[in-house]
Structure formats: structure tokens, C-alpha cells
Amino acid sequence: MENTQPQTPMFTRQALVRLMVPLIIEQMLLMTVGMADTMMVTTAGEAVVSGVSLVDNINILIINLFSALSTGGAVVVSQYLGRRDVENARFAAKQLLYVNLFVGAVLMAIALLFREHILRLVFGNISQEIMDAALIYFLLTAAAYPFIAIYNAGAALFRSMGNSKVSMFNSLIVNIINITVNAVLIYGFGMGSAGAGIGTLVSRIAAAAIIGVMITRPTHLVYIEKxxxxxxxxxxxxxxxGIGIPNGVENGMFQIGKLLVLNLITSFDLGMDLAVKGSAVAANAIANSIAGVVNVPSQGIGLGMITVVGQCMGAGDDRQAASYTRRLLLASYCAMWVMNPLLFFGSPALVPLFKLTPATAALAIQVLRWCAVxxxxxxxxxxxxxxxLRAAGDAKFTMVVSMLSMWICRIGCSYFFGSAWGLGLGLLGVWLGMFADWVVRALFFTVRFIRGKWKLHQVI
Known part of the structure; x- marks a missing residue:
């Protein structure tokens, strides 16, 4: 039953700002790690750009799995903190780190052993030049999976405490290292995808080491001892x-859907005169990189929502949980209303920075303008x-909705709108299928929130 008693606000406006602003900056910095790799290898040609971007889609899948598990830990820790049970919050933090590290080691081993098989299974017939670049980049970035797992666990724990500055400064260091190593190896030694991969690996190791040391310090409310x-x-x-697996399945299937659609996109380039029709793979990669930056403020607000709603639900105050959700959703929309006009009108100036052919640049600009709307x-x-909903423990509902919407809308509509046997819209058709997925998700999640069934779950 909803708590109707007047309650002291759990988060002041200043506390929300202190939580959200570093999160937004952190997400921007993390986004630029992959974006820097894609942008800096453009000097090596579109084949290398395509190879790096294809592997990055697999890496995003893996990172999202770690993020999903970390979200499960963040929800549990946040609810314990909302209940003022610090001892169990610390114990849960240790369990999260072990789970993430184990999963990271397993995924690294699978990727290193079967990377060529994975690439051919997911992307099908791609040119040998693209495959060669992808294999090198995949080898080096897969070695970073355990370190990404450690970082994600540590960052989630600091967010649970409302301390997002730690992960923000960590991300800044990661970017400095990544861009520096990339510049030396790509521009100085002409190492192409290998240089980008080494830069990513070195920066991820540094991130894990820094946050690993910090989360063991007893000066923090939640820390890991022994x-x-x-x-x-x-x-x-x-x-x-209970939170991490549904969230992981949801994120995993979401990225698998993107990979299946990428398989369709690669088919657009086969047998085409690229000078006339452009490279759909390269245009898609660049458009995703630019669009991802625009979404960063709302992504940061969404991460902060897990902490805020989690602590409210842990304290048994679902009324405040609903109120903060509405406020943060409005903040997310405000961020979108600021960023997307810039994307719509600025894409003709941004896309040429990636040194694409005119035909490929035109494809990227077209889908970016639709995306802004x-x-x-x-x-x-x-x-x-x-x-x-996840922060309240309603992760299974979000999983089911997201999976059904992904298969029916994102994949089904992408093939219908984009492929030759459908409307034949090419890359634009694929993005229209993605937008259809968004609409269906938004409808179901909004109805679920309004009806309030998400408040009935128990996590701890």
C-alpha cells in the first residue's frame, strides 16, 4: 500500500544536482572512449573504421552486461542504505564485485578463443580488409573485459552512496590515457585498429586499478574489506x-538485436558502388557515435534515478519514489529538448569531421536528423x-517488454523498412525500425508506472 504519511524529502535539490551532474559528465567521458577510437582511426580508411565499429557493437553488448549486473548490485546496496543497514550494504558490495569479476573472466576467455567465429556468425560476409581490422581490435579489447567488470562494479557502488564524483574523475583519467595512447600509436606509428585497441586496454586497466583501490578505503560509507x-x-x-539477470538479458538481447540489424546493414554495402551509394556500415557507425553523445545527459539522469528510487523504496517510501521519478523524467526531457535541436541543425557540420566520403556523410546526416526528432x-x-521500475525490483517486466519490442519492432520493422524485399529504405529503414521499438517501449513503461504495480516488489 502506498505510503501517504508526510515524509522529509530524502534528496534535496542540491543533493540531486550533486549526484546527477558528475554522472552526466562521467557518461560523456565514457562515451568518448569508443568515439575517440572510431574518430581517430578514420585516418586509416573506412575499412578500419568499419572493423572497429563492428567490434565496438559487440563490446557494447559486453559492457551492458556488466552494467546490468552492477545495476542489480546498486539496487540492493541503495535499498540497504535507504533502510540504514550499512553493514549489509557493504556485504552486498563485496558480492557484486565477485560476480562481475567472474563473469568478466569467462567472457574474456570466450572472446579470445572464438573471436573470428563470433565475428563471422554475427556479421556474416564482410570484406577481408574489414575482418582483419576487426580481429586485431577484438583481441585487444576483449582482454580488457575483467577490468571493465571491476570498474562497473566500483562505479555502481559509488553511485549507490550518492558519490558520483569518484567515477567521474576516474573516467577523465581513462580518457586522457586512451586518447594519448591512441594518438601515439595511430598517428605516430600508423597502427590503425591495433593502436586503438591498445589504447582502450591500457585505459581500462588504469580505470579498474584506480576504482579498485578507492572502493577498499574505509573512509567511504560503503567499502570492501578483506x-x-x-x-x-x-x-x-x-x-x-534477481535484478541483474533480467536487466542483463534485456540489455543483452537489445544489443543482440542491434547486431542482427547490423548484419542487415552490412548487406547494403555488398556489390554496391560505394562512390555513389556510400558505405552504410560506416555511416551507421558515425551516426551512432554522434547520437550517443546527445543521449548522455539523459543516460546520466537515468543512472542517478536508480540510486534515488532505490533508496526511497528501501526506506519504504514509494510516494517519494514516484515523485522523484516524475521530476527526473522531466529533467531528462529538458536535456533532450536542449541537445536535439543542436543535433538536427548541427549534424551537417559534425559528420564531415569524420572524413567520410560525401555519399556516406549524406547517409549519416539523414538518419541523425530523424534521430533528433x-x-x-x-x-x-x-x-x-x-x-x-528496476530500482523498485520490477526488472522482469522491463525485460519482457524490451525483448518482445526488440524482436517485433527493432528487428522485424528494420528488415521490412530497410531490406529490398520490404520498403527498401536502406539505412534509414533500419533507424525507423529502431524508433518504432522506442515508441512501443515508452507506451508499456508509462502505463506500468501510472498503474503503480512496480511498487509491489520486494528486493531485500
Missing amino acids: LLHPQFHWPTIKSIL FNALIWPLSFTTPNA
Whole structure:
């Protein structure tokens, strides 16, 4: 039953700003790691750009899995903190780190052993030049998976405490290292995809080392002690996985859907005169990089929502949880209304920075302008709102909706709108299928939030 008693606000406006602003900056910095790789290898040609961008789509899938598991841990820790149970919050933090590290090691081993098989399975017939660049980049970035796992766990724990400055400064260091190493190896030694891969690996190792040291310091409210003395507690792990697995399946299937659609996009380039029709793969890669930057403020607000709603639900105050969700959703829309006019009118100036052929640049500009419209209208309802549901423990609902919408709309509509046997709109058709997915997600999540069933779940 909804709590109707007057309550002291759990988060002041100043506290929300202190949480959200570093999160937005952090997400921007993390986005530029992959974007810097794509942008800096443009000097090596479109084949290398395509190879790096294809692998980055797989890496995004892996990173999202770590992020999903970390979200499960963040929800559990946030709810314990909302209940003022610091001891169990610290214990849950340790379990999260173990789970993430184990998953990271397993995924690294699979990727290193079967990377060529994975690339051919996902992307099908791509040119040998693209494959060669992708194999090198995949080898180096897959070695970073365990370090990405550690970073994601640590960053989620600091967010749970409302301390997002730590991960923000960590991300700044990561970017400085990544861009510096990239510049030396790509521009100085002409190493192309290998240089980008090494830069990513070195920066991820540094990120894991820094945040790993900081999360063991007892000066923080939540910290991990006796790190080398494993303590596995299945009930706590089960609570984490109860959020993390549905969220991981949701994120994983979402990225798999993107990879399946990428397979369609690669077919647009086969047998085409690229000088006339452009490279759909390269245009898609650049458009995704630019559009991703525009979404960063809302992504940061969505991450902060997990902390805010999680602590409110842990304290048993679902009324404040709903109120903060509405306020943060409005903030997400405000960010979109500022960023997307810039994207719509600025894309003709931004896309040429990537040194694409005129035909490829025209493709990228076309889809970016469509994206700006749907971002401003739909994106927050589709991607910010479900974070409130997850923070309350309603992760299975968001998983089911996202998976069905992805298969029916994102994949089905992309093939119908984009392929030759459908409307034949090419790359634009693929993006229209993605927008259809957003609309369906937004409808279901909004109805779920209004009806209030998300408040009935128990995490701890």
C-alpha cells in the first residue's frame, strides 16, 4: 500500500544536482572512449573504421552486461542504505564485485578463443580488409573485459552512496590515457585498429586499478574489506542477480538485436558502388557515435534515478519514489529538448569531421536528423522511466517488454523498412525500425508506472 504519511524529502535539490551532474559528465567521458577510437582511426580508411565499429557493437553488448549486473548490485546496496543497514550494504558490495569479476573472466576467455567465429556468425560476409581490422581490435579489447567488470562494479557502488564524483574523475583519467595512447600509436606509428585497441586496454586497466583501490578505503560509507578473502553469500547474490539477470538479458538481447540489424546493414554495402551509394556500415557507425553523445545527459539522469528510487523504496517510501521519478523524467526531457535541436541543425557540420566520403556523410546526416526528432519526443519515456521500475525490483517486466519490442519492432520493422524485399529504405529503414521499438517501449513503461504495480516488489 502506498505510503501517504508526510515524509522529509530524502534528496534535496542540491543533493540531486550533486549526484546527477558528475554522472552526466562521467557518461560523456565514457562515451568518448569508443568515439575517440572510431574518430581517430578514420585516418586509416573506412575499412578500419568499419572493423572497429563492428567490434565496438559487440563490446557494447559486453559492457551492458556488466552494467546490468552492477545495476542489480546498486539496487540492493541503495535499498540497504535507504533502510540504514550499512553493514549489509557493504556485504552486498563485496558480492557484486565477485560476480562481475567472474563473469568478466569467462567472457574474456570466450572472446579470445572464438573471436573470428563470433565475428563471422554475427556479421556474416564482410570484406577481408574489414575482418582483419576487426580481429586485431577484438583481441585487444576483449582482454580488457575483467577490468571493465571491476570498474562497473566500483562505479555502481559509488553511485549507490550518492558519490558520483569518484567515477567521474576516474573516467577523465581513462580518457586522457586512451586518447594519448591512441594518438601515439595511430598517428605516430600508423597502427590503425591495433593502436586503438591498445589504447582502450591500457585505459581500462588504469580505470579498474584506480576504482579498485578507492572502493577498499574505509573512509567511504560503503567499502570492501578483506578483498582477497572471498565470502560468498548466496541469498545476497540471489538478490543482486534477481535484478541483474533480467536487466542483463534485456540489455543483452537489445544489443543482440542491434547486431542482427547490423548484419542487415552490412548487406547494403555488398556489390554496391560505394562512390555513389556510400558505405552504410560506416555511416551507421558515425551516426551512432554522434547520437550517443546527445543521449548522455539523459543516460546520466537515468543512472542517478536508480540510486534515488532505490533508496526511497528501501526506506519504504514509494510516494517519494514516484515523485522523484516524475521530476527526473522531466529533467531528462529538458536535456533532450536542449541537445536535439543542436543535433538536427548541427549534424551537417559534425559528420564531415569524420572524413567520410560525401555519399556516406549524406547517409549519416539523414538518419541523425530523424534521430533528433524521436529523441526529443520518445527517448526519456523509453529509457529513463524503466530505471525507476528496476530500482523498485520490477526488472522482469522491463525485460519482457524490451525483448518482445526488440524482436517485433527493432528487428522485424528494420528488415521490412530497410531490406529490398520490404520498403527498401536502406539505412534509414533500419533507424525507423529502431524508433518504432522506442515508441512501443515508452507506451508499456508509462502505463506500468501510472498503474503503480512496480511498487509491489520486494528486493531485500
